Amino acid sequence: MIHVEGLTKIYRVHVRQPGFVASLRSLFHREYREVAAVDGINFDIPEGQIVGFLGPNGAGKTTTMKLLTGLLHPTSGRIEVGGFVPFRQQNAFKKRVSLVMGQKSQLIWDIPASETFLIHKEIYEIPAASFKERIDYFTEMLDLSLIIDKPVRQLSLGERMKCELVAALLHRPDIVFLDEPTIGLDVNMQEALRRFIQSYNRDYKATILLTSHYMADVSALCERVLVINDGKLIYDGAISKLIDRFSPMKRITLVLGAKIDTSVVEAAVRNGGGRVVAYDYPQLEVEGPREEVTGLSAKLLTELPVIDLTIEDPSLESVIGLAYSEGAAGESRR
């Protein structure tokens, strides 16, 4: 459904020198610097898949989404979305895609969202019966009945975001780009939007590319993630494998039944091939290589007075942090 090959976007940025004389000189002789916001990335997304698109600030996520929706022209590379070349901006393409940006509004501030929806009905030539059926679907799924007739400026951030999603999905696109759709929302509202995104994906077999800084969104919605850093794709695969690849360690949390000297605890952990992360009696946190964690746990159980033991993968947040720093280290080695 989405095919991206060697995609590159280079921005030309005007370099401003400090000082008055330099400003005057720049009126006649402008200097430019090139920024590769997206740098030769490749991926394919099949129909109906929800894919998380992760990367630190400035990594190139929004630029990629703008390229995929045709708002930007690539510097080089190939993009095909639903069989279309996005930057040609054909009407048939516009009817199949949508871009939702959590930080930007497409609703008109002083009128109720329901009136913006009517404008969209005309723009996208939605027949009256389909329009009514779609509004009913969204009203039920997003609990909109008390919201859509209030002027948008009176809505809370979460209520507005629900209406933004309706405005973006009213023409029922089957390819949807969601750029931080839950940003700034409380956990309940994030959860409500997540459930809605899941239903929309299921009901219309929509292909969805989603960026979010909230890992709860990503782990709830996406089996697969793309990780971009400094314009380059550094990972494409299952979330579970992301943990294997970037975090070779597992965390063991133990509760001890008697106070043991720190040096004894450290020696037992070291003998088992692990490392003490924190020891504050009765709690002991240990880290060990994932393939040796069973042996390490067995050793700790025999050598220390353990009354409770749990083994966990590191949080997705910390794995993503490791992925970004490894990506950055790879870059600086190049």
Ligand SMILES: Nc1ncnc2c1ncn2[C@@H]1O[C@H](COP(=O)(O)OP(=O)(O)OP(=O)(O)O)[C@@H](O)[C@H]1O
């Ligand atoms: N119009 C532009 N002109 C010049 N440089 C730009 C422009 N838009 C983005 N950039 C630069 O391109 C790089 C990628 O930006 P982009 O907005 O795609 O990142 P992002 O991954 O979406 O970041 P964030 O998570 O902060 O939104 C950044 O270095 C940014 O400063």
